[in-house]
Amino acid sequence: MGRTVGTSAPRKEGVDKVTGAARYVDDLVMDGMIHGVTVRSRVAHGRITGIRFDPGFPWDEIVVVTAADIPGRNMVTMIEEDQPFLAADLIKHPEEPVVLLAHADRDLVIEAAKHVHIEVEELPAIFSIDDGLAADVRLFKDDNVLKRFLIEKGDVDAAFAEPGLVVVEGEYETGAQEQLYLEAMGMIAVAAPGKGVTVWGSLQCPYYVHKALKPLFGLGDGEVRVIQAVTGGGFGGKEEYPSLIAGHAALLSWKAGGVPVKVIYDRAEDMVATTKRHPSRTRIRTAVKPDGELVAMDVVFDIDGGAYATLSAVVLSRGAIHAAGPYRCPNSRIHARAVATNHPPHGAFRGFGAPQSCFAYERHMERVAEAVGLSSVAIRRKNLLGPGDLTATSQVVEDQIDFPALLDQALEASDFEAKRAAFAKHNADPASHTRKGIGVATFYHGGGFTGSGEVHLASVVGVEALRGGRARVLAASTEIGQGTNTIFSQIASDALGVPYEWVEVAAPDTGRVPNSGPTVASRTCMVVGKLVQDAAGAVVTTLRKAGLLGEEHTPEQLAAAVDSYLERFGELRTFSQYKPPAGIVWDDKTYRGAAYAAYGWAAYVAEVEVDLVTYEPHLRGFWAVQDIGTVINPLLAAGQVEGGVTQAIGWALFEEVRWREGRMINNQLTNYIIPTAADVPPIHVAFAPVPFAHGPSGAKGVGELPMDGPAPAIVNAIEDALGIDVRRVPALPEVVMEAVLAKRAAAGEVQHV
Amino acid sequence: MRSYLPAFACKAPASLDEALVTLASEPGKWTPLAGGTDLMVLFESGKLPPGHFLSLWKLPELRGIEVTDDAITLGALTTYAEVREHATVAFELPMLAAAARESGAIAIQGRGTLGGNIMNASPAADSPPALVAYDAEIELVRASGARWVRYRDFHTGYKVMDRAPDEILRRIRIPRRDPGQHWVHFYRKVGTRRFQAITKVGIAAIGRVEGGVARDVRVAFTSVAPTVLAAARTEAALEGQAFGPGLVAAARAATRADVTPIDDIRSTERYRHQVAENLADSFVHALFAQKA
Incomplete structure (x- = not known):
C-alpha cells in the first residue's frame, strides 16, 4: 500500500460541505431553543450610569442578563485578566457588551434590543498609538502599554557610531483588517445550576473556551463541555472572541433555567464588534x-x-x-x-x-x-x-x-x-x-x-484503534477549512500502515478529546501532526509488543491484530505528548x-x-x-x-x-x-x-x-x-x-x- | 435581518391601474418597490424606516424592450440581465449594456431594474449617466394621465426628483442615432474594485467628429455630485472644437468646474476631482481617436 503523505488526498469533510450536509452552528436546532442578542455600548469610553428599558415593551417575556447576573467571575480568562464578559461600570470601547436579551421570537428580541438604552457618562477617548503612548487618558496601568518587549543582539549604539556606514531611516504603517471568514460567529449553550455548561459553536480553540467558561460559572473541568460545530473559516478571528459569545449564550441559558440559547452574529455585528488585525x-x-x-x-x-x-x-x-x-x-x-x-x-x-x-x-x-x-x-x-x-x-x-x-x-x-x-x-x-x-x-x-510556549502547552493527541483496523484521531485541533482532518488522516494512516479511508478525525469536544492546544500559529501540522504520527505509531508498537503484529504488516494484518487486541483488552487508545526537540533553548526574560x-x-x-x-x-x-x-x-x-x-x-x-x-x-x-x-x-x-x-x-x-x-x-x-x-x-x-x-x-x- | 417585519406592510397589485389607484387614493403612503436590490439591503441592515411598500414586480405594463424605427423603449422593470442580453441595446447603446454588466453580481443583475436604478436616485448609480448621455426621456404615469420628462432634467437634488407622490415611472425612451454617422461611446466605471463595486467616479460620454470638430457631445458623470451629473460645461467646451492640447486643457478645466465631489466612505474629494478630469481627458482623446 502506498503512502498517502505527499499526495493530494481528498478533503475528508469536502463532500459534506459542498452538498450542504455539513451542520454549522446556525443549522443546529434544539427543543425549546430561544435566541439571544447583545446590547452594546455606543460610546468609546465612559461610565455606565443606568440602563433604561423603554416602557410599553413586553419585557416580562424576555430573558434579560446584565453583569449582576453572573454567577462566577466577570472576566474573560486570557493572558491578562482585564476584559469583562459584560461591562458593569466602565465602558472602554464602543462595542462593549452590556446587556443580553433572549426570547423564542428572534425578530422580537432583535427589536427589543433597540429599546434598551445604556446611559453613559462619557470620558475622553483615544484612538491612535501616539495618543495611547501620551497616556493623557489612562486605559491600562500608568502608560497604556499593554506589553513591551526588547530584543537585543550585539551593540547597536556602538555599531551606529562606526565610521563609514550609510544610515537609512523609515517609518511604515499598516491598517486594521477584518478576517472575513465566510461564517459569522455563533454559539448555542445549555447551562443550568447543577447541570453544568455545554456549548456548541463556531470556534478555533475548544480548550480556550473551556478555560474561559469555568471561572465565569465557578465550575470545574468536568462541568463544562465545549463542542466545535462545523466551522466556516477562522483565520485567527475565532481564536479568542468565541469565549465571549459562548459566555453570553451560557449566561442567558443559565438565567432562563437551562433552555438552549442560540446567539448568532450577523455580518454587520461580527465585523463591527469582533477582533481585527492590529494596526x-x-x-x-x-x-x-x-x-x-x-x-x-x-x-x-x-x-x-x-x-x-x-x-x-x-x-x-x-x-x-x-x-x-x-x-x-x-x-x-x-x-x-x-x-x-x-x-x-x-x-x-x-x-x-x-x-x-x-x-x-x-x-x-x-x-x-x-x-x-x-x-x-x-x-x-x-x-x-x-x-x-x-x-x-x-x-x-x-x-x-x-x-x-x-x-x-x-x-x-x-x-x-x-x-x-x-x-x-x-x-x-x-x-x-x-x-x-x-x-x-x-x-x-x-x-x-513562540519560545517555551509549546513546552507550556504540553499538547496531547490520542489515536483510538477500532474494529477492522479503522482508527480515530482524538485531538482538539479544529478543522476550520484549512485541512486539519485531511492531513491528520494522511499522517495517521501512513503511521498505521492502513488506507487513508480507514482513518477519521473525531469532532473536537472537550468531553472526548485531549487538549492538543489551540488551532493557531501554524502549529497544527508541524507540532500536532507530529503528535498524531507518534500516537498512531504507538498503536503499531503496542500491537507488536502484544505479539499480534510482525515487523512488517499489511492493512489486513493490522486489522486482525486490532480485532484480537480489542477482544482481549476492550479498547486500544494511545496518546502522545509534546516534547521539545533537543537543543531548543529559549530565555523568556531576555x-x-x-x-x-x-x-x-x-x-x-x-x-x-x-x-x-x-x-x-x-x-x-x-x-x-x-x-x-x-x-x-x-x-x-x-x-x-x-x-x-x-x-x-x-x-x-x-x-x-x-x-x-x-x-x-x-x-x-x-x-x-x-x-x-x-x-x-x-x-x-x-x-x-x-x-x-x-x-x-x-x-x-x-x-x-x-x-x-x-x-x-x-x-x-x-x-x-x-x-x-x-x-x-x-x-x-x-x-x-x-x-x-x-x-x-x-x-x-x-x-x- | 435587523428590521422588524411586523412593522412593514407590502402590497403587490396585479395591474398598473390597480397600482395607480392605490397611489392616488393614499398619496405619499406607499413607496414603490421594484427589484428590491437597494431597499432590501437597507431592510436587512435595519436602516429602512418601517412603512408601506407597493411591489411593482408583477406589473406586465412595466416590462419589455421595444425597438421602433426612431427609438428604443425600455420598460421600467427591465432588468440589467435583460439589458445585457438584448442585441440591439448591446449594439446601439453599448454604454447602457456596460452599465448593466458592471452593476452588482449576476444575481443582482437578474433582479435590479433600470426604473429602480433611476428612482432610487443614488448619485453613484451606473445606468443614469448612460441614460443622460443617450438623451433618454422617461414616462411618468398616474391615474389621471401620463407625461414625458427629459431624463437630464429629472433629478433636481440629492434624492429629489421631478415626481409626484402618485406617479410611477413606466418606461424609458432613447432616440436611435443615425447609423450613417460614427459615434464614439465612452463609458468608464471606476469602482472600489474591478466588479461588484459601488462607483467612486464614473463617466458616460458620447459624441462624433465632423469636419474635424466635435459634434453632439454629451458628457455625464456619476458619484461627483448630489445627482447623476450632466456635465454642461464640459459639453460646451468640446462642442464645435477641434482637437489639440488647448482643447484637452479646456475640457479638463470645464470638468473641474462641473463636478462637486465630496469625501465619503468610498473615496476622497481630491481623487474624484482628479479622476473625473482624467476621464474627461481620456474621452477627448478617444473622441478624436488620438493617443494620450
Whole structure:
C-alpha cells in the first residue's frame, strides 16, 4: 500500500460541505431553543450610569442578563485578566457588551434590543498609538502599554557610531483588517445550576473556551463541555472572541433555567464588534556598509491593541521576533509595544503581527538598496540568512535552507530581471496609459508557539484503534477549512500502515478529546501532526509488543491484530505528548534563543500594472516560492498559499477599516472591500521542501507564511512602476494618486489639485 | 435581518391601474418597490424606516424592450440581465449594456431594474449617466394621465426628483442615432474594485467628429455630485472644437468646474476631482481617436 503523505488526498469533510450536509452552528436546532442578542455600548469610553428599558415593551417575556447576573467571575480568562464578559461600570470601547436579551421570537428580541438604552457618562477617548503612548487618558496601568518587549543582539549604539556606514531611516504603517471568514460567529449553550455548561459553536480553540467558561460559572473541568460545530473559516478571528459569545449564550441559558440559547452574529455585528488585525507603525533605522552589508538595525514596532490586553502581547511578540527580517545583521535592537486605545480589542489574524513588521522591513530594504546603489535583488541576496547564521533573537539557523537559491527560483519563475528591463522601457513611453512594475519580498515565519510556549502547552493527541483496523484521531485541533482532518488522516494512516479511508478525525469536544492546544500559529501540522504520527505509531508498537503484529504488516494484518487486541483488552487508545526537540533553548526574560523550532522560508514576486487615469494598481501575476518542509498534501498546501496571498492582496490594496470615534463604520460587504476573483492575478505556487527533522514526515507550518510577504512585494512593484515610495497599506488608488501628484509637483509639473 | 417585519406592510397589485389607484387614493403612503436590490439591503441592515411598500414586480405594463424605427423603449422593470442580453441595446447603446454588466453580481443583475436604478436616485448609480448621455426621456404615469420628462432634467437634488407622490415611472425612451454617422461611446466605471463595486467616479460620454470638430457631445458623470451629473460645461467646451492640447486643457478645466465631489466612505474629494478630469481627458482623446 502506498503512502498517502505527499499526495493530494481528498478533503475528508469536502463532500459534506459542498452538498450542504455539513451542520454549522446556525443549522443546529434544539427543543425549546430561544435566541439571544447583545446590547452594546455606543460610546468609546465612559461610565455606565443606568440602563433604561423603554416602557410599553413586553419585557416580562424576555430573558434579560446584565453583569449582576453572573454567577462566577466577570472576566474573560486570557493572558491578562482585564476584559469583562459584560461591562458593569466602565465602558472602554464602543462595542462593549452590556446587556443580553433572549426570547423564542428572534425578530422580537432583535427589536427589543433597540429599546434598551445604556446611559453613559462619557470620558475622553483615544484612538491612535501616539495618543495611547501620551497616556493623557489612562486605559491600562500608568502608560497604556499593554506589553513591551526588547530584543537585543550585539551593540547597536556602538555599531551606529562606526565610521563609514550609510544610515537609512523609515517609518511604515499598516491598517486594521477584518478576517472575513465566510461564517459569522455563533454559539448555542445549555447551562443550568447543577447541570453544568455545554456549548456548541463556531470556534478555533475548544480548550480556550473551556478555560474561559469555568471561572465565569465557578465550575470545574468536568462541568463544562465545549463542542466545535462545523466551522466556516477562522483565520485567527475565532481564536479568542468565541469565549465571549459562548459566555453570553451560557449566561442567558443559565438565567432562563437551562433552555438552549442560540446567539448568532450577523455580518454587520461580527465585523463591527469582533477582533481585527492590529494596526501598526514601525520605525526602522539601519546602518549598512557601502557594499550593502547590514551592520545594525534599530526597530521600534508599535501596535494598537485596542481597549483590552486580550492576545496583543503574543501578537506583539511574534511581530517583534520577525521584525529584523530574514537577514544577517550582527547588531539589532527591537523595541516593541502594544498600546491601549478605545478601539474594540484587536486580535489574532493569520500572520499574527509578522505581516505588519514584514511590510516595514521589506519596504525598508528598498530604501537601503537605494541608499547604497544596489538593486532590490542584490541587497537581499547579500544579507539573506543561511544555516549557522544568527537571527535577531540570536537563534542559530538550523534549517538547511539555501535561501539565495530559493530567491533565484522565484526570480526565474517570474522572469524578474527581464521584466524589470522591459517595464522600464514601457514606462518611458509617453503614450502609455499605464506603468508596469515588478517587486520582490523575502521573508520567513516561525512555526508553532513562540519560545517555551509549546513546552507550556504540553499538547496531547490520542489515536483510538477500532474494529477492522479503522482508527480515530482524538485531538482538539479544529478543522476550520484549512485541512486539519485531511492531513491528520494522511499522517495517521501512513503511521498505521492502513488506507487513508480507514482513518477519521473525531469532532473536537472537550468531553472526548485531549487538549492538543489551540488551532493557531501554524502549529497544527508541524507540532500536532507530529503528535498524531507518534500516537498512531504507538498503536503499531503496542500491537507488536502484544505479539499480534510482525515487523512488517499489511492493512489486513493490522486489522486482525486490532480485532484480537480489542477482544482481549476492550479498547486500544494511545496518546502522545509534546516534547521539545533537543537543543531548543529559549530565555523568556531576555527574549533570546530559539524562538521557533523551525521556520518557513519564502521569496514572493508581484507584478503590477498601474492605470494612470485611475491610479488603480492591477496585479498581473504573482509568484510564491517557499520552503514549508515536506508537503503533506500538495493541493491543500497550494490552497493555503493562494488563499493567504489573496487575503494579503486585500490587505495591501483594498481593505481599509474606516473608523469613527472608535467604531468601524464600513462594517458591510458593500463598503468593506475585499478582492474578488477579478482582482486576483494568477498565483504561481512552488515548494522548495527542506524536510524538518522534528515534523511529521519532515513537515513544517504553512498557514501564516503566505500572509506575510505579498503586501511589501506588491508595494515594491508599485514603486518600480511609478517611482513612488508608499509607506502604508492599503495602497488604495487614492494613496497612489497623492504620491503621484506629489512626485509631479516636486518635479515642477503643474499640479491641478 | 435587523428590521422588524411586523412593522412593514407590502402590497403587490396585479395591474398598473390597480397600482395607480392605490397611489392616488393614499398619496405619499406607499413607496414603490421594484427589484428590491437597494431597499432590501437597507431592510436587512435595519436602516429602512418601517412603512408601506407597493411591489411593482408583477406589473406586465412595466416590462419589455421595444425597438421602433426612431427609438428604443425600455420598460421600467427591465432588468440589467435583460439589458445585457438584448442585441440591439448591446449594439446601439453599448454604454447602457456596460452599465448593466458592471452593476452588482449576476444575481443582482437578474433582479435590479433600470426604473429602480433611476428612482432610487443614488448619485453613484451606473445606468443614469448612460441614460443622460443617450438623451433618454422617461414616462411618468398616474391615474389621471401620463407625461414625458427629459431624463437630464429629472433629478433636481440629492434624492429629489421631478415626481409626484402618485406617479410611477413606466418606461424609458432613447432616440436611435443615425447609423450613417460614427459615434464614439465612452463609458468608464471606476469602482472600489474591478466588479461588484459601488462607483467612486464614473463617466458616460458620447459624441462624433465632423469636419474635424466635435459634434453632439454629451458628457455625464456619476458619484461627483448630489445627482447623476450632466456635465454642461464640459459639453460646451468640446462642442464645435477641434482637437489639440488647448482643447484637452479646456475640457479638463470645464470638468473641474462641473463636478462637486465630496469625501465619503468610498473615496476622497481630491481623487474624484482628479479622476473625473482624467476621464474627461481620456474621452477627448478617444473622441478624436488620438493617443494620450
